[in-house]
Amino acid sequence: MSNLISNLPLSYFLGAIIALLAFQIIRNVFLSPLRQIPGPFLAKVTPYWLIFTDLAGHRTTTLHRLHERYGSTIRIGPHEVSYSNQDIIKEIYSQQTVFLKAPVYDTMVVPPGGIFSFRKKKQHSQRRRLLSHAFSQANLLDTEPLIRDHVKNALSCINSSLGVPLDIFITFRRLSLDIVGELFLGMKFNGLNSVEPPEFLADMDLHFILCGIQQNFPLLYHSLSILPIPSVRYFLSARSRLIKYGENAFRAYIAQYGRDSGRRDLLTKVLIAKNDQPPLTDLEIYTEISNLVFAGTDTTSTTLTYLFWTLAKYPDWQVRLRTELATVSESSWSDGIPAYKDVMELPLLEATINEALRLYPAAPSSMMRETPPGGKVLNNVFVPEKTVVSMQCYTTHRNHSAFPNPEHFLPERWLNASSDMKLNFMPFSAGSRACLGINLAWMELKVITAALLKNYSVQLAPNTTDESMSMIDHFLAAPKAGKCALIFTKIN
Numbered sequence: 001m002s003n004l005i006s007n008l009p010l011s012y013f014l015g016a017i018i019a020l021l022a023f024q025i026i027r028n029v030f031l032s033p034l035r036q037i038p039g040p041f042l043a044k045v046t047p048y049w050l051i052f053t054d055l056a057g058h059r060t061t062t063l064h065r066l067h068e069r070y071g072s073t074i075r076i077g078p079h080e081v082s083y084s085n086q087d088i089i090k091e092i093y094s095q096q097t098v099f100l101k102a103p104v105y106d107t108m109v110v111p112p113g114g115i116f117s118f119r120k121k122k123q124h125s126q127r128r129r130l131l132s133h134a135f136s137q138a139n140l141l142d143t144e145p146l147i148r149d150h151v152k153n154a155l156s157c158i159n160s161s162l163g164v165p166l167d168i169f170i171t172f173r174r175l176s177l178d179i180v181g182e183l184f185l186g187m188k189f190n191g192l193n194s195v196e197p198p199e200f201l202a203d204m205d206l207h208f209i210l211c212g213i214q215q216n217f218p219l220l221y222h223s224l225s226i227l228p229i230p231s232v233r234y235f236l237s238a239r240s241r242l243i244k245y246g247e248n249a250f251r252a253y254i255a256q257y258g259r260d261s262g263r264r265d266l267l268t269k270v271l272i273a274k275n276d277q278p279p280l281t282d283l284e285i286y287t288e289i290s291n292l293v294f295a296g297t298d299t300t301s302t303t304l305t306y307l308f309w310t311l312a313k314y315p316d317w318q319v320r321l322r323t324e325l326a327t328v329s330e331s332s333w334s335d336g337i338p339a340y341k342d343v344m345e346l347p348l349l350e351a352t353i354n355e356a357l358r359l360y361p362a363a364p365s366s367m368m369r370e371t372p373p374g375g376k377v378l379n380n381v382f383v384p385e386k387t388v389v390s391m392q393c394y395t396t397h398r399n400h401s402a403f404p405n406p407e408h409f410l411p412e413r414w415l416n417a418s419s420d421m422k423l424n425f426m427p428f429s430a431g432s433r434a435c436l437g438i439n440l441a442w443m444e445l446k447v448i449t450a451a452l453l454k455n456y457s458v459q460l461a462p463n464t465t466d467e468s469m470s471m472i473d474h475f476l477a478a479p480k481a482g483k484c485a486l487i488f489t490k491i492n
């Protein structure tokens with residue numbers, strides 16, 4: 001038999017491969033139930049068109065342009081569809097939705113995973129119930145003194161760079177890591193005080209690259225893992241290092257404080273199980289908290305970066321916000337930082353942050369879900385089961401009828417938000433898989449923004465332009481230049 005195969009001319013093999021490819025193309029383009037959905041031809045033929053767009057960091061903006069061109073339903077892969085009309089939001093992203101997270105989430109977190117990556121409904125809702133008490137508003141208010149210490153540190157950091165360009169992208173990354181590191185790992189990363197950024201941040205960046213390789217090129221991933229080259233091994237072990245930080249920090253924490261210290265951080269709250277549920281194992285806890293540090297770092301810092309960049313571009317909004325902050329009683333401020341309760345309901349502050357989240361959502365791209373068994377009809381087209389369907393908030397946030405002049409920074413639009421605006425606005429996603437850290441995020445965003453604006457005015461540094469700040473995204477967004485230099489001036 002092997003003789004027979006080796007005697008076949010090469011042209012037979014080539015012919016067979018071409019026939020197979022031709023069959024795949026015909027099946028994907030002409031026979032697929034998704035064939036009537038518009039989209040780029042290459043996307044119908046092969047998933048690699050989207051994979052390379054994604055790896056280049058242009059997934060979100062490319063899909064947005066395609067929605068503008070083709071409408072609310074576009075085929076973006078042989079088995080993948082993107083939607084942009086608001087009728088679909090409730091179908092895919094509600095509390096009761098039957099659309100579960102897509103398989104891509106399996107590789108998005110540090111193994112063995114946790115709340116963010118669990119795809120099975122029961123497993124996810126059990127973990128969510130267990131963790132959500134740690135994130136309640138009351139518990140978060142408890143952590144305020146810990147957060148204030150880090151904001152104070154950020155103010156000193158800015159004080160030492162007054163009048164000269166300061167890269168606030170890295171400054172906010174370090175600040176966010178310091179905050180969530182302290183809240184969930186009980187650990188001081190001292191990011192703001194170190195010369196070099198903490199290794200955790202570099203490992204987070206490596207983790208995202210690894211996810212891309214593992215998801216899309218599993219063969220390459222496995223081949224890399226057998227190479228005995230030290231730099232490759234270091235790269236591949238980024239994830240285990242992330243978990244190791246969590247494990248070391250967790251063990252040090254337990255050794256120092258015990259399991260029911262009553263400390264004001266959120267780790268203590270995670271440690272105390274709710275009455276009706278078994279407690280998490282140590283492995284589950286330190287994996288979960290490492291993933292939480294991950295989820296709470298770049299999301300908050302990117303939002304703050306784009307917010308302050310926008311405020312630097314629109315100084316009139318700095319003045320309006322400062323006027324609003326002047327209504328907060330002097331006794332609320334200590335060390336230049338306000339009490340959260342006194343700024344949490346300021347309408348202009350909230351409107352401005354909302355507008356930054358609308359234009360520059362930190363997680364702008366497709367929240368991928370899978371059609372349930374039996375498939376579903378969406379926008380009048382039957383979509384078979386296990387098709388990946390999604391919406392991206394970058395596009396719903398630019399829905400012309402909900403947000404007239406969608407590309408303009410108009411915080412005042414939020415002072416009287418319509419129901420359509422609220423429906424289309426989903427920077428924290430929506431439904432059962434919406435952000436668990438939303439209350440914490442709002443507390444950080446409001447306290448930090450109020451503190452910085454009260455103390456400083458901010459302007460663009462010469463090299464910070466619309467071009468340098470244009471968004472690239474690898475699930476989370478970042479400025480194309482990888483930095484955002486702004487100049488702070490002290491207000492007396």
Ligand code: HEM
Nearest residue numbers: 116295296299300303362363427428429433435436437441
């Ligand atoms: C401005 C800041 C933030 C933004 C814009 C944001 C955005 C999001 C989005 C869009 C999702 C849904 C992801 C998906 O479906 O794939 C999400 C989920 C999540 N976020 Fe956030 N997030 C922020 C801050 C935080 C913080 C501070 C934490 C906690 C430390 C956190 C923890 C989580 C968790 C645990 C989930 C998974 C929830 C679940 O699946 O049940 N986030 N976030």
